Amino acid sequence: SLDTPNFLERIKRRFAKERRVDIIPMDVGTGFHVGRKEEQIRVIDLIEKKVNVLITGIAGTGKTHQLENIHLEKMWRVDEITKPALIGMLLELCEGDKEAVMQKIVDHSDVKKTIIKDSIPRLCEILRKVTEQYEYTILIDRGEAITKRGGQILEALKNHFHFIIAAREIKIQHKEFVSNFEKLELKGLNRPEATKLINLSSADFMTRIEDYESYKTHIWNKSLGNPGKILELVE
Numbered sequence: 001s002l003d004t005p006n007f008l009e010r011i012k013r014r015f016a017k018e019r020r021v022d023i024i025p026m027d028v029g030t031g032f033h034v035g036r037k038e039e040q041i042r043v044i045d046l047i048e049k050k051v052n053v054l055i056t057g058i059a060g061t062g063k064t065h066q067l068e069n070i071h072l073e074k075m076w077r078v079d080e081i082t083k084p085a086l087i088g089m090l091l092e093l094c095e096g097d098k099e100a101v102m103q104k105i106v107d108h109s110d111v112k113k114t115i116i117k118d119s120i121p122r123l124c125e126i127l128r129k130v131t132e133q134y135e136y137t138i139l140i141d142r143g144e145a146i147t148k149r150g151g152q153i154l155e156a157l158k159n160h161f162h163f164i165i166a167a168r169e170i171k172i173q174h175k176e177f178v179s180n181f182e183k184l185e186l187k188g189l190n191r192p193e194a195t196k197l198i199n200l201s202s203a204d205f206m207t208r209i210e211d212y213e214s215y216k217t218h219i220w221n222k223s224l225g226n227p228g229k230i231l232e233l234v235e
Contacts, residue, residue: 034197034227036062039184046182047072047164050134054143054178055166057186060228063166066186067139070164075137081150086123093130120149124156134162143167146174188225195220197227201234 043066046053055063067077076092078085118126138157140146143165146154151174154163158177170178189197198216202209209215223229 034189034193034200036066036186039066039186042182042184043070043164047137047162050162052158052162052178052181053164053184054170054181055164055184055186056169058168058226060226060232061186061188062227063168063186064141067141067164067166070137070139072137074135075139077139077141079140079142080145080147081138081140081153082147083120083123086120086127086153089127089136090123090130120153121156124153127157128160131160133160137162137164139163140165140167143174144169144171146171148173151177188223189227189230190225191220194223194225194227194230197230198234201231 043053043055047070055066057063076085076089078088138161140163144167146167154174154177163181165178165181188194195216198219199206202215206212219230219233222233
């Protein structure tokens with residue numbers, strides 16, 4: 001019949017369909033994550049299996065956003081792994097069961113003073129003694145800033161704690177430490193995902209934009225799908 005679309009028209013219609021874009025509700029930041037569904041599922045699966053994860057990507061790809069929306073009953077979130085970070089972990093454990101922790105450390109009444117005076121190897125030893133293997137997950141948000149001393153701490157703890165590290169890149173001296181990590185690289189959003197993010201973040205003032213199509217195209221061209229850059233341009 002004349003109404004039946006020919007083969008070329010059917011192909012055009014098929015590929016002209018709007019691609020589905022997943023919107024994942026989030027607790028902080030923008031309140032949502034556009035795209036990244038596969039990455040999100042993979043991270044959840046690796047957490048459940050207690051597999052160490054290294055999330056990489058250039059600035060603005062959403063590494064921090066990914067970490068901020070991981071919520072586990074037993075976890076510590078730190079920017080860098082340092083002696084003060086170790087002290088903070090132990091003091092938090094003390095609040096939960098001070099007596100049990102004190103028995104593992106030394107027979108002193110001032111546990112805080114004792115912890116602060118201890119050396120880094122000793123603090124690592126105490127942390128291993130007072131926790132079960134993989135009982136706690138440690139999230140590190142600035143993996144690119146890990147120092148030589150921080151690398152030594154990670155070496156001392158890596159077989160006892162579960163780690164999730166986000167970094168633009170890992171320094172060459174720490175490559176061996178993350179050799180057994182599952183790598184997850186975050187890249188820019190594709191065009192439909194970027195458009196959805198622009199729409200969502202522009203919703204409050206969309207009616208005030210005279211040429212919305214040009215506005216979207218401009219942001220896409222300037223950002224190349226980098227979500228952080230998109231939000232910056234919308235602002």
